[in-house]
Amino acid sequence: MTSPTSTRRWFSGVAGTYIGLVATLLAMVLLFSSQSQYFLTTDTFVTLANDIPALAVMAVGMTFVLIIAGIDLSVGSVMALSSALCSMAILQWHWSIGPALLLGMVCGAGCGMLTGMVSVIWQLPSFIVSLGMLEIVRGAAYVVTDSRTQYIGSDVDWLSSNLIGGISPAFVIALLVIIVGQLVLTRSVFGRYMIGIGTNEEAMRLAGVDPRPIKITVFALTGLMASIAGLIQTSRLEAADPNTGIGIELQVIAAVVIGGTSLMGGRGSVISTFLGVLIIAVLEAGMAQIGASDPTKRIITGMVIIAAVLLDKYRDSRKQQRH
DSSP states (O other), X not given: OXXXXXXXXXXXXXXXXXXXXXXXXXXXXXXHHXXXXXXXXXXXXXXXXXXXXXXXXXXXXXXXXXXXXOOOTTHHHHHHHHHHHHHHHHHTSOOOHHHHXXXXXXXHHHHXXXXXXXXXXXXXXXXXXXXXXXXXHHHHHHXXXXXXXXXXXXXXXXXXXXXXXXXXXXXXXXXXXXXXXXXXHHHSHHHHHHHHHHHHHHHXXXXXXXXXXXXXXXXXXXXXXXXXXXXXXHHHHTEEOTTTTTTXXXXXXXXXXXTTOOTTSSOXXXXXXXXXXHHHHHHHXXXXXXXXXXXXXXXXXXXXXXXXXXXXXXXXXXXXXXX
C-alpha cells in the first residue's frame, strides 16, 4: 500500500505542479480579459485550439528527450523536411495522400533516429549533434523544394478543416498524442526506463538495462512527432514551405520547461507540458490583443522562460535537501 508520506510527496510534486500551472493559466486569462473585451470569447479560444496542435505534438517528443537528460534542436528542421518530402511525393511523384503522409513520418523518425545514434554511439552531447542536424536537415529541405514554397492545394486541408464548434481534426490528433504520451510515460515499462535513465543512467546500466536503444528510440519518437507537426502545418498552409519551423525549437523547449520538465532529466509530465503550451499560446494571443509590440512580446516571453528555469532549479535544490 502507498504510505501517507509517499502520497504527500506525490501531491506536492505532480499534483502541485498541475495546480500551479492551471492557476497561472487562469490568472493570465483573467488579466488579458480585463485588458481586452475581445479576449474572453469563443472565437479567441477556437483560434487558440487550432493554432497549438503542431507545437503541442512537438512538445510531447521534446518532453521525452529532456526526461532522458538530452535535447533535440533539430525538430524545426525535421518539421520542414518531412513537409517537403510529402509535397514532393504528391506533386512530383503523384502519390496518393496516404503514402505521402507516411513518407513524411518515416523521414521524421529516421532523422530523429540518426541524431540519437550519433549521440549515443559516439557518446557526443545531443546538443551539439542536434545542432548539426538542424543545419543538415534544413539544407535538405531547401534542396527538396528547390528553395521554393510547394503549393499542394486542398489534398491536405482536411487536417485543418472545421469539426464541431470550429475545432479542427489536428487539435483532436494533438489531444490523442498527449494522452498516449502521458500513458506511455506513466503506465509503461518504457516510461519508467526513460525516467530511470534521466535520473541515474549508470544505475540503470548496473541494473541490467541497456540505455542505448531506449535513448535512440526516444530521439526517433521526437523526430516522428516533429514530422506529424510538419504535416499539420502543411495542412494549414495547403503548402510546404522550406522556411517553416525556423526557431520553433525554442518555443517547444520553452513550453516543456514551463510545464515543469527538468532540464537535468528524470522528471517531467506530458500533461504539464500541454499546460505549458497553453500558457505560451495564451500569452502570445493576449499580448497581440492588447497591442503589445513584437519586441515587448519577446522580452516578456523570455522573462517567463527564465522564471520557469529558475523554478526548475529551485525544485531540484529542494529535492536534494530532502535527500
